[in-house]
Amino acid sequence: MTHWMFDCKEVSRRVSESMDHNLPLYQRMLIQVHLMMCRCCVRFRRQVMMLREICRSYRLHENCTDMTANLSPDARERILRVLKLASENF
Amino acid sequence: MVNARYLFFLNLFISSVIGVRMTQIAAKNSASGSKPDPETWVDQYGDYLYRFALMRIKDQAVAEDLVQETFLAALRGRDNFKGRSGVKTWLSSILKHKIVDYLRKKSRETVITDIDMITETVDGFFHNNGSWKIQPKKWDTDPSKIYEQREFMDTLFNCLAKLPDRLSKVFMLREMEGHSTKEICNALQISSTNSWVMIYRARVFLRHCLEHSWFDKTKVENR
Numbered sequence: 001m002t003h004w005m006f007d008c009k010e011v012s013r014r015v016s017e018s019m020d021h022n023l024p025l026y027q028r029m030l031i032q033v034h035l036m037m038c039r040c041c042v043r044f045r046r047q048v049m050m051l052r053e054i055c056r057s058y059r060l061h062e063n064c065t066d067m068t069a070n071l072s073p074d075a076r077e078r079i080l081r082v083l084k085l086a087s088e089n090f
Numbered sequence: 091m092v093n094a095r096y097l098f099f100l101n102l103f104i105s106s107v108i109g110v111r112m113t114q115i116a117a118k119n120s121a122s123g124s125k126p127d128p129e130t131w132v133d134q135y136g137d138y139l140y141r142f143a144l145m146r147i148k149d150q151a152v153a154e155d156l157v158q159e160t161f162l163a164a165l166r167g168r169d170n171f172k173g174r175s176g177v178k179t180w181l182s183s184i185l186k187h188k189i190v191d192y193l194r195k196k197s198r199e200t201v202i203t204d205i206d207m208i209t210e211t212v213d214g215f216f217h218n219n220g221s222w223k224i225q226p227k228k229w230d231t232d233p234s235k236i237y238e239q240r241e242f243m244d245t246l247f248n249c250l251a252k253l254p255d256r257l258s259k260v261f262m263l264r265e266m267e268g269h270s271t272k273e274i275c276n277a278l279q280i281s282s283t284n285s286w287v288m289i290y291r292a293r294v295f296l297r298h299c300l301e302h303s304w305f306d307k308t309k310v311e312n313r
Binding site: 007008009010012013016017020021040041043044047048050051052053054055056057058059069070071072075076078079080082083084086087 | 128129131132136137140141144150154157158161162165216219220221222225226227228229231233234236237243246264265266267268271282285286289290293294296297300301
């Protein structure tokens with residue numbers, strides 16, 4: 001691989017960075033050229049994007065919890081007591 | 091006739107003054123509603139947070155302790171709460187970090203505690219010439235539904251717990267809570283470049299950890 005091209009390590013780093021900010025055009029082009037030739041990096045990109053999608057979907061649906069479990073009266077009382085004590089000290 | 095017109099405008103004036111005042115009161119109530127008394131948190135969000143913790147931890151006593159720790163941390167950080175997200179979102183975000191901290195302490199496997207160690211681990215996925223040493227495998231899954239599988243999310247949280255504290259924090263702030271780079275940098279007092287490097291290492295590690303702990307195993311089971 002010629003020195004001006006990105007290797008897999010560099011591409012994985014830039015792919016991750018591109019998820020958090022815009023990369024310059026020449027870097028985006030070098031990534032695309034590499035991705036046309038490298039199945040592993042295509043998978044890496046797809047999988048980190050999938051990881052993001054999973055985390056965000058989870059955030060949106062985290063209300064779907066088991067509605068039958070509740071904080072026990074003892075625990076509730078204990079937490080209230082601790083919070084009251086802590087509020088006085090702050 | 092003049093009196094009737096006078097009364098009409100007077101009425102209009104009074105109702106607009108009352109309307110403005112009511113809006114001010116509503117705004118004040120709404121602002122104070124975003125930072126309620128900590129004791130009301132327990133009534134409003136205690137059960138929700140407990141269920142959330144129980145779902146991840148599966149131990150009632152630990153879940154209760156984590157809820158308590160969450161409320162205490164919220165009380166300490168109450169002044170920093172800007173009210174941009176709801177109180178419930180803010181509290182559940184604190185709880186998620188507490189869960190990962192707990193899993194990290196509990197983990198019997200080696201937890202990467204040092205940033206240098208994670209750099210070494212991530213570098214170990216590549217050959218010296220920059221090509222993949224441990225190549226990413228194909229994942230046969232539908233990402234749109236996988237978060238509904240509790241076992242998968244348990245695996246993800248356990249993988250997060252294997253990361254150094256700051257890396258898991260950066261990842262969770264970015265991917266689970268959707269904060270911008272600027273917000274993350276302000277919260278953790280790091281530079282943008284530093285945050286991108288940290289989140290890159292977290293992504294590479296988590297991708298590998300999930301492949302090893304989940305996707306490889308489910309593939310074997312499906313055979």
